Amino acid sequence: MCKCSFVLAACLTVACLAAATSAQEYVDDPGVPDDAALSARSAEPSMIFDTSGIVVNPGEPLNLDCGLNGEIRYCIWMHGDDIYQVQDVYSNVYGGLREPENKENNQCGIVVDSVNIEQHGEWKCTVFVPGNSLSKSKNVVVTIQPTRPIIEIDTSPLEVDTTEDNTIVCSVAAARPAVGMKWYLGNEDITKMSEKVETLTDDQGTYKSVSTLTRRFDPKDDEKTLMCSITHKTLPTGANTSVPVRVMFKPIEKDTTTFYQIQLGSNYEVKFNFSSNPKPDDVMWKFGDNLENPEGSLVIPEARGRYRTYLEELGNNMYTAKLLIEEFTLDDSNKMYSLLVQNVIGETEYQIRLSVHEPPIDGVSETSNHAKIPPTELSVSEFETESNNLSGGAIAGIIIVVVVVVVAIGAAGYARYRQMFCFASRAESKAHIQDPERNETDNGTANDAIKASTDHVNGKTENTVANGNGNLEQTQVDEVNNEKKNTDV
Ligand SMILES: *[C@@H]1O[C@H](CO)[C@@H](O)[C@H](O)[C@H]1NC(C)=O
Numbered sequence: 001m002c003k004c005s006f007v008l009a010a011c012l013t014v015a016c017l018a019a020a021t022s023a024q025e026y027v028d029d030p031g032v033p034d035d036a037a038l039s040a041r042s043a044e045p046s047m048i049f050d051t052s053g054i055v056v057n058p059g060e061p062l063n064l065d066c067g068l069n070g071e072i073r074y075c076i077w078m079h080g081d082d083i084y085q086v087q088d089v090y091s092n093v094y095g096g097l098r099e100p101e102n103k104e105n106n107q108c109g110i111v112v113d114s115v116n117i118e119q120h121g122e123w124k125c126t127v128f129v130p131g132n133s134l135s136k137s138k139n140v141v142v143t144i145q146p147t148r149p150i151i152e153i154d155t156s157p158l159e160v161d162t163t164e165d166n167t168i169v170c171s172v173a174a175a176r177p178a179v180g181m182k183w184y185l186g187n188e189d190i191t192k193m194s195e196k197v198e199t200l201t202d203d204q205g206t207y208k209s210v211s212t213l214t215r216r217f218d219p220k221d222d223e224k225t226l227m228c229s230i231t232h233k234t235l236p237t238g239a240n241t242s243v244p245v246r247v248m249f250k251p252i253e254k255d256t257t258t259f260y261q262i263q264l265g266s267n268y269e270v271k272f273n274f275s276s277n278p279k280p281d282d283v284m285w286k287f288g289d290n291l292e293n294p295e296g297s298l299v300i301p302e303a304r305g306r307y308r309t310y311l312e313e314l315g316n317n318m319y320t321a322k323l324l325i326e327e328f329t330l331d332d333s334n335k336m337y338s339l340l341v342q343n344v345i346g347e348t349e350y351q352i353r354l355s356v357h358e359p360p361i362d363g364v365s366e367t368s369n370h371a372k373i374p375p376t377e378l379s380v381s382e383f384e385t386e387s388n389n390l391s392g393g394a395i396a397g398i399i400i401v402v403v404v405v406v407v408a409i410g411a412a413g414y415a416r417y418r419q420m421f422c423f424a425s426r427a428e429s430k431a432h433i434q435d436p437e438r439n440e441t442d443n444g445t446a447n448d449a450i451k452a453s454t455d456h457v458n459g460k461t462e463n464t465v466a467n468g469n470g471n472l473e474q475t476q477v478d479e480v481n482n483e484k485k486n487t488d489v
Pocket of ligand 1 (some may be wrong): 314
């Protein structure tokens, strides 16, 4: 019995302790305003204080807020060695310090009317309550306007080349707090290619900031402006410094360029565009069956035999190299051509081909001079040209194609004989797509009439096929082209 009541008493004690502990826990949780918590709070006062730092410009007002849940005896603020009794501040004892308008949860708050540099640093509010005192502090940064940003380069404009990474430094010697820094190239924000280091230069919160940009410049960056831009609380619109950029690059590489539809017998001028900065020192045309061992080379502006060369400067680092070939021959079209361009950064050899053919339908040809093709010569040259470079298998393929083409031409002639208008209109639409220049002459009703009148003759004599009607020959040539392409693939 006695033993049992002891156990009971022990259990009650433990239960009471547990209850007390849980009540205590509620005090820490501001989300639960139950009676136990409120009574605990009034019993144990706590400060209402934001400890986060504040940045203020000289001359601006500074609100130093400090409040308490509970009964206050009196309170003071401390800054460095100075002590300000809040009661005295409210009685206007200290010039420049005054009572705040809103004292709710801010019973010990004071206002600095116009901050000065000396007021930079830590401010501590101490509240005296019955039997105790509570303190909290915050850091006040009184700004110092940054020095001018400087891009540390030897020369302006900044000269860079595309072969290596460039490192460019922008610095601000002093600012409080540290400045924000950004880099722009033209309108593009390239800050993510930079790294910023801030160094404290004294014990007063003054920083030196250095941002290092690492970038490989691109030919298209030439003539852009590189800007180092800073932001700071003291600068409503920021500040910046900039430098123009000159980007040097070797002549920009290009895929092989083919010029199409060159008219045999004409004086043909190859006009090849390329980009280089600085201006090329040497531009040389080469041609032959094998460019390792060219049959001819001309350094612009050299002229020799049937060849003339020129260089035209277009501006924006663009140039046109010209090669005029007099009386263009089939042989000329079978040669390889290259343009070797050299500047101080490097050299590039461009591959160029000259073709009497039409450009491939789906291919993207860079240049096409829309020359009229002499029809009969073309259909012959077509096979000569191609067979020069072809293996036995391919030649066999071509022979088959020739047979097919002969049959096709025969069939076409027959079809044309039977359904001439149907056929003619198809030819016309094709010419329209491929050659706007020629189309001009083919479109008129007069031409239609001529076509109609010659159609009968075409079917019978070779001569008229060659010279009379542009549409028919063009169509036949197209069919030859298409057949050939299919076998090539
Ligand atoms: C070469 O440049 C000139 C001038 O900008 C331009 O008119 C021409 O179309 C260009 N040629 C090619 C093949 O892009």
